[in-house]
Amino acid sequence: MMECAESNKNVPPRKENIGDILKQFQSQFFSTNRLVSFPWTFLENDLELSKSSDVILDILKQTCLHTLCRKFPPSPRYRKCFIAELIRRVESVGCEPLDELYDALAEVVAAQEVAEGYRTYFLPCGDTVSLLENVALISEGTTGLVTWEAALYLAEWALDHPRTFTGRKVLELGSGAGLTGVVVCRTCGPSSYIFSDCHQSVLQRLGDNLSINGLNNKTNTTRTEVSVQELDWTDVTEERWKEFSPDVVIAADVVYDPDVVVVLVQFLSKILKCGGGRVPTEVLICCTVRNPQTYAGFKHSLSDAGIGHRVISGAVNHVFEYNRESEIELVQLFACQ
Known part of the structure; x- marks a missing residue:
């Protein structure tokens, strides 16, 4: 940088x-x-x-x-x-x-x-999204205190496809600094949006960034019900999942480590095949392909778990400034019959 x-x-x-x-x-x-x-x-x-x-x-x-x-x-x-x-x-x-x-x-x-600084992104309407982020890419034992490329790409895709989120309940896994969710809440009109992560520092930062962007309980001017939830993928009960009951599940840059992939796929299998009642109509995972072997392993693990996927192709409008040299892929997941 x-x-x-x-x-x-x-x-x-x-x-x-x-x-x-x-x-x-x-x-x-x-x-x-x-x-x-x-x-x-x-x-x-x-x-x-x-x-x-x-x-x-x-x-x-x-x-x-x-x-x-x-x-x-x-x-x-x-x-x-x-x-x-x-x-x-x-x-x-x-x-x-x-x-x-x-x-x-x-x-x-x-x-x-x-150790921190703000990043501000300009929306097509002229509004801005400002986020407090750490300078170091990895700090406090997590990568979740900075915005990564796939989160920006997913936010751009959301701007191009607002109907995917309008009036719907959205759960985001591994929300990180909160860029994608803030953009969706500010521009796409979901009925509710749950930001989630498992790291305490990330959850605290998420709360701060929601306040900065007018999305906390006191300053929320949108019609979207917004919350921040601690979510450990290894410990989601049927009762907890019923509390979420999302229509759409999204995640960006959560496929970066083979060990994380194992836990993620087990969780995705649970919500797609068991669901605890209501199964989300759409599950979208956006990945920056930094390590082709790790990403291929993710797709193989999906197949082994009986989860199908399709790549959502087509260019997105370039709204935000970020490094576009890396390959980014957005996939929709579904339970195989």
């Missing part, structure tokens, strides 16, 4: 207007996207042609100086790397110094390093 962005001087300038470029800088900055993905080529060409730092000031106003950054700031380390990259670009073409740029750097250098 923090790698320095390399200059692409041999790439022709993009034929994009400055408004689009500013939106790109803003959305990528607030989602703390990788610095290499920013539209640096456009910036370099603008600086070289104008020999003015005006565009840098415009970028600052949409990022570090924006009111959103004051309220939900990305981590100090990320902001420092971003500002340092802007300074490098200005100095490389000999533009006049910009006081606001160095003031912003001084402010973030003085900030105390913390």
